[in-house]
Amino acid sequence: MSHKSSLRSLSVAAASAVLVSLPLALQAKAPEVSQDVYLDGLESPWDLAFMPDGTMFFTEKCKGLSVQLPDGTVNNLLGMSGSEGYAMTTDDLFCSGQAGMNGVTLDPDFADNHTIYVYSAYRVGDNPASNRVLRLKVGGDLATVSDRTDIVKDIPYKQAPTDHPFGDSGAHNGGRIRFSPDDGFLYVTTGDNHNSSLPQFGDNLGAKVLRIDGNGDAAPGNADATPEGFDPRIFTYGHRNVQGIAFHPESHQPIVTEHGPWHSDEVNALVPGGNSGWDPRPNMAGRGDCPDDYCGYQPNQNEGMDPEERSAYMPMTDLETYPDAMKPLWNNNGYSQGISSAAFLDGEQWGDWNGRLVVSFMGIGFGGTPVGQRINVIDLGADGPTVQDITEMPVPAGSARFRGLVMGPDGALYVTVDEGQVHRFTVE
Amino acid sequence: MKRTMLFALACAIGLAQAQAADTAAGKSLYASNCAQCHGPTAKGMASFPALAGKDADYLQSRLETYRAGEKVGANSSLMIPNARNLSDDDIANLSAFLSNNAQ
Numbered sequence: 001m002s003h004k005s006s007l008r009s010l011s012v013a014a015a016s017a018v019l020v021s022l023p024l025a026l027q028a029k030a031p032e033v034s035q036d037v038y039l040d041g042l043e044s045p046w047d048l049a050f051m052p053d054g055t056m057f058f059t060e061k062c063k064g065l066s067v068q069l070p071d072g073t074v075n076n077l078l079g080m081s082g083s084e085g086y087a088m089t090t091d092d093l094f095c096s097g098q099a100g101m102n103g104v105t106l107d108p109d110f111a112d113n114h115t116i117y118v119y120s121a122y123r124v125g126d127n128p129a130s131n132r133v134l135r136l137k138v139g140g141d142l143a144t145v146s147d148r149t150d151i152v153k154d155i156p157y158k159q160a161p162t163d164h165p166f167g168d169s170g171a172h173n174g175g176r177i178r179f180s181p182d183d184g185f186l187y188v189t190t191g192d193n194h195n196s197s198l199p200q201f202g203d204n205l206g207a208k209v210l211r212i213d214g215n216g217d218a219a220p221g222n223a224d225a226t227p228e229g230f231d232p233r234i235f236t237y238g239h240r241n242v243q244g245i246a247f248h249p250e251s252h253q254p255i256v257t258e259h260g261p262w263h264s265d266e267v268n269a270l271v272p273g274g275n276s277g278w279d280p281r282p283n284m285a286g287r288g289d290c291p292d293d294y295c296g297y298q299p300n301q302n303e304g305m306d307p308e309e310r311s312a313y314m315p316m317t318d319l320e321t322y323p324d325a326m327k328p329l330w331n332n333n334g335y336s337q338g339i340s341s342a343a344f345l346d347g348e349q350w351g352d353w354n355g356r357l358v359v360s361f362m363g364i365g366f367g368g369t370p371v372g373q374r375i376n377v378i379d380l381g382a383d384g385p386t387v388q389d390i391t392e393m394p395v396p397a398g399s400a401r402f403r404g405l406v407m408g409p410d411g412a413l414y415v416t417v418d419e420g421q422v423h424r425f426t427v428e
Numbered sequence: 429m430k431r432t433m434l435f436a437l438a439c440a441i442g443l444a445q446a447q448a449a450d451t452a453a454g455k456s457l458y459a460s461n462c463a464q465c466h467g468p469t470a471k472g473m474a475s476f477p478a479l480a481g482k483d484a485d486y487l488q489s490r491l492e493t494y495r496a497g498e499k500v501g502a503n504s505s506l507m508i509p510n511a512r513n514l515s516d517d518d519i520a521n522l523s524a525f526l527s528n529n530a531q
Binding site for chain 1: 464465467468473474475499502503504505506508509510
């Protein structure tokens with residue numbers, strides 16, 4: 001843990017302590033939250049996208065893209081290899097481990113152009129696999145998709161197992177896609193594939209956040225901010241595995257969540273050309289050789305040890321090697337618990353929580369770390385931004401592997417969970 | 429002859445113990461220690477495999493392997509510490525519960 005982030009953690013702890021001792025009337029008023037299972041019987045649902053009338057598109061990691069209409073009817077639109085019961089099935093989309101059909105989002109002009117985007121693993125025959133961003137047109141009857149165009153074809157995918165925790169193929173696959181309400185560009189989050197030659201190098205799209213237009217072309221300005229020779233689609237680099245992105249409601253700054261390596265899940269505020277400071281290469285920064293040339297879980301990848309000791313050896317944000325790296329807003333008090341997605345609560349019904357960042361955790365119990373399945377509610381001041389307060393979303397119906405967070409048009413928070421459901425959080 | 433009878437008696441006791449595996453205890457242990465990754469009905473989630481309906485001998489063997497600290501598969505670093513403190517009865521109960529479809 002860096003000195004600065006230690007101080008920040010202490011500050012958060014101190015602020016929480018003060019908060020506890022304040023009279024109730026002076027504390028931020030938490031809303032009365034209800035939680036219900038909105039949709040059940042799914043298989044690893046990953047992400048959601050809503051139309052204003054409540055029509056809900058959803059992805060299932062190994063099945064494909066579907067949509068639930070406001071009357072409850074579900075239409076299966078685009079099936080992956082091996083799927084049945086879809087209007088269209090394509091054998092070049094597949095799943096393995098963490099990879100499969102991941103993020104989904106609607107075009108900002110969806111009402112006019114009926115265009116939707118998905119992020120999926122792709123392979124033809126025995127060729128190496130990749131991740132792609134697909135653009136599709138949704139039929140007027142919401143029963144079919146057509147006009148597929150793969151607008152990004154070269155996001156790295158982990159081809160083969162390695163000697164690491166979670167070391168199967170398809171690991172560290174990123175996969176969230178969201179349009180910025182400010183600049184209108186599509187942001188695509190990717191992962192490092194347990195490959196140390198990806199994060200700090202701009203000749204590939206792994207361990208990055210991309211900023212592109214609806215045709216997959218680089219947003220003008222990306223290349224002005226990144227190091228010489230970087231792929232112009234790269235907005236930020238040096239990430240580990242980014243599965244969440246949302247835009248601050250006031251500043252519109254992109255805020256991401258990054259999985260930590262047995263320590264330090266991070267919330268980061270992105271700046272153009274920013275380096276997130278992850279560099280798991282062997283034989284540098286005081287490290288020697290590492291299993292399969294990836295030091296990401298060192299110095300001891302299979303046994304528990306003090307997260308602070310881990311962080312000193314293999315920092316999530318290496319500010320010694322990269323002093324200009326983006327400093328995390330929050331590091332989950334030094335724990336890695338499977339941070340997944342991010343969204344901002346929106347609407348007066350949320351009371352004092354209106355505009356707050358929510359981040360989800362799937363939970364990982366390793367080496368004495370509490371499993372930590374939960375949703376945190378973070379007051380993120382636009383200035384900086386800085387963490388003002390952190391609390392937990394009540395889960396009256398129970399916790400789960402919370403995978404994806406999306407605000408619905410009705411002002412409720414919808415959450416995909418690996419247990420095969422979509423949960424809905426509403427307030428009185 | 430005497431030795432054979434003793435061996436047969438030991439086998440009979442072992443069999444009786446196996447048959448007496450406490451699936452209710454296995455269910456309780458599963459809910460508190462395993463369900464967060466393998467799912468409430470043990471059908472698997474994310475990169476964590478399905479366990480429901482698997483053969484009890486296979487499950488027992490795997491848990492004993494993890495308990496011994498031996499790596500099997502990509503998630504060994506999660507399974508080894510989880511299995512480390514399981515007793516023989518815990519493993520038998522879990523295996524019996526899961527092989528009975530974990531309902």
